Amino acid sequence: MPSQGMSTMPGPPDSRKQVGGLCYAKADAVSHDAKQIYGVLLDEKWLAGTVLEVLQHKPENAKRATTWIKAKYKIGNKEYVKSILLQSLKPQAPEGPATCPTAEKAGVTRTTNDENENPSAAAGSVTANVNNNNNDGSPTAAGAPNNGATSTPSPPPLGAGTPPTPPTPAAFANDGRAWFDGDVVHDINGRTTVKMWKLTCQWTGNEYSEGCDNGMVPKYSELDCFMATFPKTQLNWMVDCLNTILPLHNKDPTTMGELLKWFGILILVTRFEFGSRAELWSNKPRCMYIPAPDFGKTGMSRDRWDELWRYMEWSYQPVEKPDGMSSEHYRWCLAQDFIDRANEHCAAYFHPSDIICVDESISR
Numbered sequence: 001m002p003s004q005g006m007s008t009m010p011g012p013p014d015s016r017k018q019v020g021g022l023c024y025a026k027a028d029a030v031s032h033d034a035k036q037i038y039g040v041l042l043d044e045k046w047l048a049g050t051v052l053e054v055l056q057h058k059p060e061n062a063k064r065a066t067t068w069i070k071a072k073y074k075i076g077n078k079e080y081v082k083s084i085l086l087q088s089l090k091p092q093a094p095e096g097p098a099t100c101p102t103a104e105k106a107g108v109t110r111t112t113n114d115e116n117e118n119p120s121a122a123a124g125s126v127t128a129n130v131n132n133n134n135n136d137g138s139p140t141a142a143g144a145p146n147n148g149a150t151s152t153p154s155p156p157p158l159g160a161g162t163p164p165t166p167p168t169p170a171a172f173a174n175d176g177r178a179w180f181d182g183d184v185v186h187d188i189n190g191r192t193t194v195k196m197w198k199l200t201c202q203w204t205g206n207e208y209s210e211g212c213d214n215g216m217v218p219k220y221s222e223l224d225c226f227m228a229t230f231p232k233t234q235l236n237w238m239v240d241c242l243n244t245i246l247p248l249h250n251k252d253p254t255t256m257g258e259l260l261k262w263f264g265i266l267i268l269v270t271r272f273e274f275g276s277r278a279e280l281w282s283n284k285p286r287c288m289y290i291p292a293p294d295f296g297k298t299g300m301s302r303d304r305w306d307e308l309w310r311y312m313e314w315s316y317q318p319v320e321k322p323d324g325m326s327s328e329h330y331r332w333c334l335a336q337d338f339i340d341r342a343n344e345h346c347a348a349y350f351h352p353s354d355i356i357c358v359d360e361s362i363s364r
């Protein structure tokens with residue numbers, strides 16, 4: 001029994017049961033997508049969540065109800081709302097110091113920049129305002145006399161004077177470089193000036209830039225994008241090459257417009273399943289529920305499309321391998337000119353932004 005005139009100090013409220021408080025859940029319990037982000041560290045990763053609602057559920061024929069905590073979590077840049085059993089949650093991070101609830105009823109204000117931030121890293125931003133009570137239960141301002149009665153002192157801010165805990169890497173690259181969850185900027189070669197990407201159309205001079213397809217300016221069509229990105233020099237070379245070869249086989253010469261139509265049909269072919277290419281020009285459907293492709297409506301017959309396909313060339317390759325040229329170099333002649341023209345076109349008309357995506361850089 002406590003001695004007379006002494007007030008007992010109640011234990012801190014469970015932050016898991018306080019709306020607005022903190023709770024920590026295993027990453028895989030929040031979303032299956034966490035495995036793709038944390039990899040081998042999945043079993044050790046706990047996510048901080050903000051309590052939205054405390055739910056009581058009593059199954060039929062059960063003796064007691066179970067408590068479920070509905071909270072909001074964040075994985076990368078995406079937020080998840082998940083209801084998890086109370087026993088599966090922790091009121092504090094397993095590797096961090098104890099945390100207090102953030103509900104206003106508890107008199108605690110928590111200020112962080114990120115919901116997934118380690119509580120110990122934001123410990124310096126935590127302040128607690130606890131009111132002392134008189135013996136009769138009336139509040140007493142902090143520092144005011146209490147008529148000799150013993151009162152509960154205000155606890156100091158959590159983590160005062162302790163340095164922030166560095167973030168835990170989510171994975172390590174092959175060279176040992178650490179990868180972190182979230183937006184982390186490393187100025188390896190100094191600060192970079194922000195620059196927006198831009199693509200200038202080689203035919204019209206129109207500029208395609210960031211936001212050109214989100215309503216800020218009229219959206220461009222797929223044909224506009226193709227004409228802006230496919231090198232003009234490559235199209236002209238292919239037309240000239242076809243007009244040299246086709247007459248040698250008693251075939252009609254082609255034009256730029258016909259070649260563009262040929263490309264359109266080539267792309268359209270990828271949208272259909274077929275056994276032989278001839279089926280795409282058939283006007284008889286294979287199934288009563290799916291109309292026939294009937295590519296004849298495009299204005300190009302199957303024979304003409306096959307003629308262009310047969311004599312199409314993308315790069316210059318000598319008929320015979322020249323002396324001194326390696327077999328590998330000779331094989332690459334079938335595509336090398338096309339690659340060079342595409343690179344020259346990109347250098348002339350595309351202006352990259354300050355953001356670089358290194359292909360396969362995230363492979364673990």
